Amino acid sequence: MCRIVINICLVLLFSVSNVAGQLQNYDSFRQQKGLVSKLGILTVHQHKNRVYLELTESLFGRDFVYVAQVNKGAEMVARPLPSVGVFQFRLGENDKIYFCQDKYQERIVSPKHPLAKVFEDSNMQPVSDVFDIVAVDSICGRYVIDLTDVLTKGRKWAQVKFPQLRETRRDMELTEIVANDEGVVFTFNKEFSYVYPMNAAGVKGIEGTITVELGGMLRLLPQDNMSTKTVGNAQGFRSVKYSVYGKYPYGVEQDSLLVRWRLQIPKDKKKNYNRGQKVLPENPLVFYVEQSFPDRWFPYIVKAVRYWNKVFEGIGYKDALLVRKLENDVSSVTPKALIAYDLSDPVVANNLIFHPATGEILHCRINIGHGLWKEERERYYLLNGLDDNGSFIDFDSQKMAGELLCRVLSEEIGQVLGLQTIESKSAKEDLVRYAYGNTLLEGGIEKKNVIADSLRRVEKQIQTIQTVYRGIVDGKVKNCILQETDEGKKYICDVRNRLYKENLLRSVALLQTVTNSEDLKAIMHFFNVYAAEVNIGSDYMQDVLKCMMDEQVLRHLEKVELFEDWFSVIQSVFEGKSIDIQHLREEEVNLYWNIVDVLVEQATRMKISACDDDFQAVFYFKLQELYSQFANLEKTCSDKFAIIFYKRLLKKIEAVVIP
Numbered sequence: 001m002c003r004i005v006i007n008i009c010l011v012l013l014f015s016v017s018n019v020a021g022q023l024q025n026y027d028s029f030r031q032q033k034g035l036v037s038k039l040g041i042l043t044v045h046q047h048k049n050r051v052y053l054e055l056t057e058s059l060f061g062r063d064f065v066y067v068a069q070v071n072k073g074a075e076m077v078a079r080p081l082p083s084v085g086v087f088q089f090r091l092g093e094n095d096k097i098y099f100c101q102d103k104y105q106e107r108i109v110s111p112k113h114p115l116a117k118v119f120e121d122s123n124m125q126p127v128s129d130v131f132d133i134v135a136v137d138s139i140c141g142r143y144v145i146d147l148t149d150v151l152t153k154g155r156k157w158a159q160v161k162f163p164q165l166r167e168t169r170r171d172m173e174l175t176e177i178v179a180n181d182e183g184v185v186f187t188f189n190k191e192f193s194y195v196y197p198m199n200a201a202g203v204k205g206i207e208g209t210i211t212v213e214l215g216g217m218l219r220l221l222p223q224d225n226m227s228t229k230t231v232g233n234a235q236g237f238r239s240v241k242y243s244v245y246g247k248y249p250y251g252v253e254q255d256s257l258l259v260r261w262r263l264q265i266p267k268d269k270k271k272n273y274n275r276g277q278k279v280l281p282e283n284p285l286v287f288y289v290e291q292s293f294p295d296r297w298f299p300y301i302v303k304a305v306r307y308w309n310k311v312f313e314g315i316g317y318k319d320a321l322l323v324r325k326l327e328n329d330v331s332s333v334t335p336k337a338l339i340a341y342d343l344s345d346p347v348v349a350n351n352l353i354f355h356p357a358t359g360e361i362l363h364c365r366i367n368i369g370h371g372l373w374k375e376e377r378e379r380y381y382l383l384n385g386l387d388d389n390g391s392f393i394d395f396d397s398q399k400m401a402g403e404l405l406c407r408v409l410s411e412e413i414g415q416v417l418g419l420q421t422i423e424s425k426s427a428k429e430d431l432v433r434y435a436y437g438n439t440l441l442e443g444g445i446e447k448k449n450v451i452a453d454s455l456r457r458v459e460k461q462i463q464t465i466q467t468v469y470r471g472i473v474d475g476k477v478k479n480c481i482l483q484e485t486d487e488g489k490k491y492i493c494d495v496r497n498r499l500y501k502e503n504l505l506r507s508v509a510l511l512q513t514v515t516n517s518e519d520l521k522a523i524m525h526f527f528n529v530y531a532a533e534v535n536i537g538s539d540y541m542q543d544v545l546k547c548m549m550d551e552q553v554l555r556h557l558e559k560v561e562l563f564e565d566w567f568s569v570i571q572s573v574f575e576g577k578s579i580d581i582q583h584l585r586e587e588e589v590n591l592y593w594n595i596v597d598v599l600v601e602q603a604t605r606m607k608i609s610a611c612d613d614d615f616q617a618v619f620y621f622k623l624q625e626l627y628s629q630f631a632n633l634e635k636t637c638s639d640k641f642a643i644i645f646y647k648r649l650l651k652k653i654e655a656v657v658i659p
Contacts, residue, residue, distance in 0.1 A: 040179030
């Protein structure tokens with residue numbers, strides 16, 4: 001009896017040691033019964049419910065990228081998930097493989113610079129994770145690691161979390177592995193609990209479970225890095241910002257790299273290119289259209305891409321961008337660039353992943369939500385209604401909807417090519433010329449006031465919105481059924497307010513790139529004029545102010561030594577006068593109140609009273625100044641409504657600063 005028990009214990013101990021990742025001989029590992037191997041540029045093994053990656057010594061120090069998405073389910077199609085991005089595997093000590101994600105926020109101008117050794121010693125790169133080696137072939141230099149937990153737990157390599165869904169269990173079920181000539185594609189199923197709302201008062205929603213298909217792609221990147229292009233402080237482009245040592249004898253300088261795709265002229269075509277002939281890039285960027293995208297819109301997708309090809313022809317590229325329908329048997333996580341359509345979100349969104357060292361774009365998604373046309377129709381008829389009166393009569397026509405899709409896609413393609421926003425035709429030409437052509441950005445783009453140009457375009461849109469809105473309300477726009485009822489007028493007013501808010505957001509978003517006081521004053525003057533012109537409602541105005549007073553924006557202003565100037569503009573709204581509340585328009589009173597309300601809310605969230613750094617201390621004392629200013633106005637003004645107004649503002653600020 002004792003012998004039986006001992007034998008059972010030994011079997012259990014052997015099983016546990018294997019599960020725990022005991023180092024095995026490579027041949028013994030490959031000979032396990034039921035082991036399935038997938039061979040491509042990378043080799044992956046699957047045994048029961050475990051997934052193993054085989055690494056050769058040549059792969060250590062190579063760059064990989066892992067991306068993840070919702071393939072389909074819960075009204076989502078090809079929706080990107082936060083994922084680990086670019087990393088390397090490195091051979092560690094004691095039978096370990098290191099998972100490393102190097103940081104590039106600080107760089108040295110050259111590895112031969114006198115400061116290079118100091119820089120290297122003070123910028124040791126961290127090890128982000130450690131894998132046990134499961135099996136090894138020391139003769140051929142092959143190592144096997146277990147990827148099961150990082151792939152299926154939904155926490156490490158990809159964050160699987162949705163506000164509308166609740167996890168029933170953490171693990172995902174691996175359903176398929178496909179190895180190809182670029183990497184490995186994984187497909188998972190994950191179960192969530194979901195409440196289906198019932199559109200009836202007093203009726204409880206139906207609770208149930210839903211299965212969502214997820215996808216992950218582990219891609220081996222080329223051994224040679226793409227060449228970089230510095231952009232300095234040039235505005236309008238997506239860029240990788242960093243601090244560089246050794247560029248100047250003393251101190252540290254700020255610089256940035258253009259974010260762009262690897263579109264290169266083939267070596268055997270360079271002579272033709274230099275002679276002015278249009279040349280097909282070595283690897284054209286292919287936008288795949290996900291299988292479920294309605295066929296009727298495909299011609300408009302092609303049209304949007306062709307528009308950009310015409311821009312690329314200006315630098316000698318032929319068919320730089322291509323469009324293809326994704327084959328039915330190919331997972332939608334596989335393409336580097338994909339356009340997808342689903343029912344989950346009413347807006348258009350884009351997402352891209354780039355290499356932090358070079359700025360090379362490695363992966364992008366453009367997602368079109370089913371609610372696009374309603375939102376774009378509203379925007380279109382308030383911006384073009386006077387010129388295109390037919391938009392009020394036959395707006396549901398497929399041709400008009402297709403043209404709107406084409407316009408929106410053209411803007412989204414521009415953003416995944418490297419533009420921050422699509423403001424003008426010249427912006428598109430600048431992007432292609434600087435990011436993909438031979439033009440160098442020495443010291444940044446030619447001197448032109450990008451912020452002033454942007455504000456002019458926003459101003460034109462706001463004025464157009466107001467003109468069309470007044471025309472509808474006053475009955476000057478013909479054939480518009482919205483002006484015939486109070487409900488229609490209320491609806492068009494809400495549309496006007498949302499578009500007004502959208503344009504104010506575009507103006508204050510420019511604060512993220514401002515570098516001089518002249519541009520700062522222009523942005524704030526623009527905001528002060530147009531924010532008080534229309535009462536768009538406190539909720540919308542607070543959204544705009546929260547964007548303006550976002551911690552990242554304010555810290556940027558402090559970094560470029562403009563925070564105090566910005567705060568002075570805020571103070572100047574109330575400066576040197578007692579506001580006669582009775583004679584102010586409602587729009588102005590609401591603006592003043594919301595400015596202080598959001599300012600205090602953001603200060604509280606940032607915990608500025610702790611004064612843990614210079615920024616918090618400066619913010620705290622500036623808010624104290626504003627408190628003193630309000631206290632003085634409250635004492636000196638004679639208008640009883642203004643006194644009440646200032647007392648309420650003082651009470652708000654007292655929640656953050658000590659009077």
